[in-house]
Amino acid sequence: MGILEKVADNRETKAWYGDIPVQHLYTAGVAGERFLSEIRDNGKILGTLCEKCNFVYVPPMIYCERCFARLTEWVPVSHKGVVESFTVGYIDMDGKPLPEPRVMAVINLDGATSSLVHFLEEIEPDDITFGMEVEAVFRPKGERKGSILDISHFRPVG
Ligand SMILES: [Zn+2]
Numbered sequence: 001m002g003i004l005e006k007v008a009d010n011r012e013t014k015a016w017y018g019d020i021p022v023q024h025l026y027t028a029g030v031a032g033e034r035f036l037s038e039i040r041d042n043g044k045i046l047g048t049l050c051e052k053c054n055f056v057y058v059p060p061m062i063y064c065e066r067c068f069a070r071l072t073e074w075v076p077v078s079h080k081g082v083v084e085s086f087t088v089g090y091i092d093m094d095g096k097p098l099p100e101p102r103v104m105a106v107i108n109l110d111g112a113t114s115s116l117v118h119f120l121e122e123i124e125p126d127d128i129t130f131g132m133e134v135e136a137v138f139r140p141k142g143e144r145k146g147s148i149l150d151i152s153h154f155r156p157v158g
Helices: 029-042
Strands: 045-050 055-057 073-077 080-091 097-109 116-120 133-138 151-156
Touching: 029 045
Parallel strands: 116 151
Antiparallel strands: 045 055, 045 073, 080 097, 080 133, 097 116, 133 151
């Protein structure tokens, strides 16, 4: 089809035959890279503080979602926090049954205002309660890759 031809039938545009050359580079962004590097290199979880809103973002943001201020103050938060919500997954991303159910939890770390989502393990799903205390379990330093999975999972405290 030439550039001056008009599509008279939309069904003609539903198929593309051949290859499309595509390149991409995905980064975690400015805040995400520092957040993940601190976890990998120092085992620290950092957030960013908006003083005006008195709000600590974890994962960190470089702009406040509430007042749009640029955030430059980084603050460490605890490895411990509480379960705000959770869900139990029984299938994988392809719809295949998981060998064991996996729990994803929304966790509010002590010192943070926002919450992050991560795996919750070392507990049966029926025993999880809202507000229960959990802690981060870090992978050994030599196995960390600069991924959120450098925190292997969270587990109940004690
Ligand atoms: Zn703000």
